[in-house]
Amino acid sequence: MSLAIVHSRALDGLAAAPVTVEVHLANGLPSFTVVGLADTEVKEARERVRAALQNSGLGFPHNQRITVNLAPADLPKEGGRFDLPIALGVLAANGQLDAAALARFECAGELSLAGELRPVRGALAMALAVRREAEPRPLLLPEASALEAALVDGLDVRAARHLLDVVAALQPNSEQGLTRAASPPRSTPPRGPDLADIKGQQAPKRALEIAAAGGHSLLMVGPPGTGKSMLAQRLPGLLPPLEDDEAIAAAAVQSLIGAFSPERWGERPYRAPHHTASSIALVGGGSPPRPGEISLAQHGVLFLDELPEFPRTALEALREPLETGRILISRAARQAEFPARFQLVAAMNPCPCGHLGNPLKACRCTPDQVSRYQGKLSGPFLDRLDLLIEVPVIPPAELQALAPGETSAQVAERVAAAQVRARARQGKPNAQLAAQELAEHATLDPAAQALLTRTAEKLGWSARSFHRVLRVARTVADLAGIDAIGPAQVAEAIQLRRGLPSAHQH
Incomplete structure (x- = not known):
């Protein structure tokens, strides 16, 4: 023929x-x-x-x-x-x-x-x-x-x-x-770096546990060398293994750029692009469009170190996928949609020199320099982050005397139990609860409701910030194994959203 x-x-x-x-x-x-x-x-x-x-x-x-x-x-x-x-x-x-x-x-x-x-x-x-x-x-x-x-x-x-x-x-x-072709054997991936390697920093470790349990985004602020990057690298080890559908979805995106190998089946992606990455590198693009870093982190962790150094357009491009879990790339000729259900973890210094609030080294930045540096992060972008915490400096003498803390496996057990509670109740992580679903799954007792309302009015929170604190409080209650959200859970959630350090801490 x-x-x-x-x-x-x-x-x-x-x-x-x-x-x-x-x-x-x-x-x-x-x-x-x-x-x-x-x-x-x-x-x-x-x-x-x-x-x-x-x-x-x-x-x-x-x-x-x-x-x-x-x-x-x-x-x-x-x-x-x-x-x-x-x-x-x-x-x-x-x-x-x-x-x-x-x-x-x-x-x-x-x-x-x-x-x-x-x-x-x-x-x-x-x-x-x-x-x-x-x-x-x-x-x-x-x-x-x-x-x-x-x-x-x-x-x-x-x-x-x-x-x-x-x-x-x-x-x-x-x-x-x-x-x-036979499907290769599917083994449980290794957990990676252990949380026990980090001495001290109990408050940031607690925030990392809450972020893992609820799927919350996290911003860590602190001077250089306090362990922000080490904490971020240990987040995948706190998360439970990917389910088959999640593993397929993550692997399919990796396969689009030829970066997947069957030996890495079930491994949560961990992407840490350099701060010179453009908005197209993060979101995706090209002709035909290819996925960017946020899609390559599907069902995994996207770590952005030196957050204010990223181009403003790149950070603003994160706003929509943080809310929707997908990214739509529109060009004149075609459109392409990629999944973007990732967990954002970011780290930054509090000021250009990095030593604002450091008891061991004086900050040499002026208040105007601090304000300009922190102003690189827009209000709408910060509004979409669940947890904003400080990672303090630990003096060397105190650091040497500290004993190793809990291992990643110990914390992962609590995280898994909290996630099981959340999925049994609502079928999704707490971070993905819609505003209308919070009324059903995150009810507060009167004292907790009064505390949250009073704090939101005093700090001038938007409705989005209010709902994010409510989701975090729901996760804190799940980690405690309780259904009711009381003042203690709301207070901890409020503490985990204290915002950036003030320029007046000189």
């Missing part, structure tokens, strides 16, 4: 839209044309396919006009993922393999010039999209990508190392089958 059809998929954000690869051979001047909104990488497939077929000992129709159409024509296609579908389409159109057998599969893969199959980005996203189909086809992928796709349950994934393996399996009446 002179026309062959091969099924594949193109990445469109986290979605993997179906693409029909149509290959037509015709008489005429020899040419090899790829149409269908293909970028440079896809058009370069012509040379990779030609060399791979020749070096594999397979026939290439040199004296014919080859037209490859990637449909739908208005969907951008990028990457080397269409090398394998195009090569198989050329062979099927030329009668070198069984077109009917090929039509049963969906395939993707990059080809080396020798015909070896190389992994592609987004294998997990592709597998998730295929599983949603009413009648999912088997997936044919390079070996490394097939191991990734096999993490999706209920899907037939076949792996191949070389183009010749695929061709042999797709011959008429062939008894040679493609290897079925």
